[in-house]
Amino acid sequence: MFVRNGTSVLKKVLTCPPTFLDEAAPINEISKKYQDQPLDKEKLLDEYQQLLDAYAKAGVQVEQLTPQESMTNSVFARDFGGCVKEGYILGNFKEPLRYAEHSAYEEKMKELGIPKLLEVKNGLFEGGDFAFLRENIIAVGIIERTNLEGFNELKAGLEPLGYQVYPVPADSRYLHLDMCFNLVDDNLAVAYEDGLPTEFKQLLQELAIEIIKVPEEAIFQHGCNLESLGNHRVLSLKQNKDVNDALREHGMDVIELDITETLKAGGGPHCMTFPLDRI
Structure with a gap:
């Protein structure tokens, strides 16, 4: 068994150092504000180390992808796919900037001995849109980087394994589902509720998931980009007061990380983390 849900005890993750993240490429609403500005490399590496230190303190084992110059945004490890109990799903990046990560992460997962269940090939699917609600219930954002075709491929591959897969369309400015919705405990989420579709909010009500509401501007400040560690623990940002x-x-x-520079490229702690083992 690998990842059985989104909120049980996190034991092992895959990350990638931001070694070649030199500037914020204008590929999302946040990074457009900082486009072509040099990023502070020392600060980026310090923020990544903060994440590693937090995981070490929490007893989470960290695997690392070797960074490459052709993969400037590989620090956002979440996006190459999703992981469930039986293995992982390999996604399909929308932005050419990230194409090189596809094979690099695939090789890393092979090295780690985690089987590939399916691969989204025709449509688009990125892991920031993949969210467990329950062990057999998965929400998938159809926002900017995952499209309906990719969702249908994902659903067709997961339903035979007993998963219920629900689409969550939202404003393309929100980029990924994990920017506007995140489950942080079994029955608790942080979300910009007004930006979520009615059907999805009804599903959350049926599952008795309470929402801590944030305003729309919190999306662009990574107010929802949190990482559940299990046992009522969550990684957040110091700025998310x-x-x-x-x-x-x-x-x-709440374990606070003083991360600000990495955010300029468009991702936070959840984006930086690909779960490999939740017990």
Whole structure:
């Protein structure tokens, strides 16, 4: 068994150092604000080390992809696919900037001994759109980097394994589902509720998932880009003061990371983490 849901105890992850992330390529609403600006390499590496240190302290084993000059955005490891109990799904990147990551991550997963269940080949699918709601219920964002064709391929591959797969269309400015919705505990999520479709909100109600609401502007400040560690623990950003206060009021142990430079490229802690093992 590899990853059985999104909120049980995280034991092992795959990440990639931001070695070649030199500037914020204008491929999302956040990075467009910083496009062509040099990023502070020392700060990027320090922020990545913060993530590693937090995982070490939490007892999470970290595997690392070797960075390459052709993969400037590979620090956002989440996006190459998704992982379930039986193995992983290889996605299909939309942006040419990220094409080289496809084979690199595929080789790394082979090296780690994690079987490829299916590959999205005709449509588009990126892992930032992949979210467990329950062990057999998966939500998939159809936003900017995953399209309906990719969703249908994913659904066709997962349904025979007993998974229910639901589409979550949203404004393309939100980039990925994990930018506007994130499950942080079994029955608790952080989300920009008004940006979610009615059918999805009804599903959350049926599953008794409570939402900590954030305003739309929080999406672009990574207010929802959190990583559940299990046992009511969550990685967040130091700047997410209101979100973090609300999480603590709901009994969560919030581990704050002082990450700001990496965010300029468009991703936060959730984007930087590909789960390999949740028990």
